[in-house]
Amino acid sequence: MFQYFYHMQRYLIKDILLVNEGKIVPTDVLIEGERFGKIAPQIQVKTQVTEIDGHGKYLLPGIIDDQVHFREPGYTHKATIHTESRAAVAGGVTSYMEMPNTYPPAVKLEILQQKYEIAARHSLANYSFYLGAANHHQDEILRLNAHRHEICGLKIFMGSSTGELLVDDISTLENIFASCELPITTHCEDEALIRLRLQQARAQKGEALTAADHPWIRNEEVCYRSSSFAVSLAKRYGTRLHVLHLTTADEMHLFSADIPLAEKQITAEVCVHHLHFTADAYSKLGNLIKCNPAIKAAHHREALWQALLEGRIDVIATDHAPHTWEEKQQPYLQAPAGLPLVQHGLLLMLEYFRNGKISLEQIVEKMCHHPAICFQIRDRGFVREGYFADAVIVDMQGTTPVDKEHLFYKCKWSPFESHRFPARISHTFVSGHLAYVEGKFNESQMGKRLLFNR
Missing domain, CATH: 3.20.20.140 (Metal-dependent hydrolases)
Known part of the structure; x- marks a missing residue:
């Protein structure tokens, strides 16, 4: 699991179901640095990359x-x-x-x-x-x-x-x-x-x-x-x-x-x-x-x-x-x-x-x-080549319990306590940085200030 944290700049998400712009399509997604580099079936990369198996999971743009x-x-x-x-x-x-x-x-x-x-x-x-x-x-x-x-x-x-x-x-x-x-x-x-x-x-x-x-x-x-x-x-x-x-x-x-x-x-x-x-x-x-x-x-x-x-x-x-x-x-x-x-x-x-x-x-x-x-947020909100790589991998086969052990709020309570959601968030990318994976945080890089096309 922790190998992800040492290859933060290039990720290849393989065989994922991309939910984006009104469609759900199977695809590969390459993240290069802060941005989406390529979105296409069967991407092949010759240089070093961290590969993530997305089979059976969904890739969503990051929630705003x-x-x-x-x-x-x-x-x-x-x-x-x-x-x-x-x-x-x-x-x-x-x-x-x-x-x-x-x-x-x-x-x-x-x-x-x-x-x-x-x-x-x-x-x-x-x-x-x-x-x-x-x-x-x-x-x-x-x-x-x-x-x-x-x-x-x-x-x-x-x-x-x-x-x-x-x-x-x-x-x-x-x-x-x-x-x-x-x-x-x-x-x-x-x-x-x-x-x-x-x-x-x-x-x-x-x-x-x-x-x-x-x-x-x-x-x-x-x-x-x-x-x-x-x-x-x-x-x-x-x-x-x-x-x-x-x-x-x-x-x-x-x-x-x-x-x-x-x-x-x-x-x-x-x-x-x-x-x-x-x-x-x-x-x-x-x-x-x-x-x-x-x-x-x-x-x-x-x-x-x-x-x-x-x-x-x-x-x-x-x-x-x-x-x-x-x-x-x-x-x-x-x-x-x-x-x-x-x-x-x-x-x-x-x-x-x-x-x-x-x-x-x-x-x-x-x-x-x-x-x-x-x-009018600049280069975010969509999975598009050249946009900032804000993305979430969702496992619809998993579940998420709501209990104090799994709450990250400082207040440590939730109105949903004792409930179990029928889905699981496995990975979260923030501007290309893999900030969260399988319940663990990587805080070696902070988020960025949003900019607006006005």
Whole structure:
């Protein structure tokens, strides 16, 4: 096994089933240095190469997760860029885009640069970081525009945040949508309505609220009021908008499947936990699945699946958001929102493939190709000659247990504990570097900063 770690620059993957660009084809794949060198049947190589037998396995482009929270700096008791990027790579995620609600919040480019410096030293996966919007830092938007090739986008919390990162002033939002030349990503929940519904819930139940009350407090109207407003702003100003973690049937008509993705100005994302859990799961998992926006009733989940498969929703992500076990054991009102998912997002979707809900080609489209197209990521997201060699080998004959021994999150818990996924990730390549193989990491090389064709 360890021979792979000593021949890091040239790999020949033989007789693999390549899932790429809407097809599954048997082929060989040659990785030379950081990039795919050749993709063809029966490749013969005269020079030294490390050969990997891919017979019976699948090769996917590396997963691009457009929404994660790795907590560094400021909350490193929950997670670090090092620990969570390792978990990402173990889950087949080769590139991620990380959110600004760290401490201090990343609302200035100087703070953002510190995160890039940490990642350059410690991230096993490729990386980019969002700048956070704020009511009182609009001058940063103009500075951000000059870095459109180097930064994934601007994140606006239109609800469900605190301090500098909550943008709830309408004139500020209009100025941001009018001036930002990078993709704007939004967390869409109406903060005023959340506060009102929380006040009503407390009037009825006092401090006895539980996680089961979460989807009532953060209901369909909370989401729709905000997302419809964001879409209206994007249409008014011609802004490139990507709406994150949709959760309701009500919102689906806001998005279109009528034009090619590369031509869309307004795109949408769904997260794996909203495709999997329903509100019924609060009775068993409680605060462990408390997240914002809330997991809702089963008919909303089915509407998300329908919109995903028909093309209204463009991207599948995780919104990986770890907290410590102790934090999650607090009463509902004190327990933080978010759950760790980046290690198991692909495996969960592969389980839905096994159950006939989604095809392998669609998984690759929504988790690899589409994030690359949405954000115009340079030379990634596809298995193409000359592209960076971000790739995952999946064994559909294997299984993956979810237990503490096999969890790489710093928080060391998962909502899927005691479950066994009916697939296994055997190898993960990050920019040509074999970063993970058969449960072992090779951290002799870190991931690279993502660049964008804008």
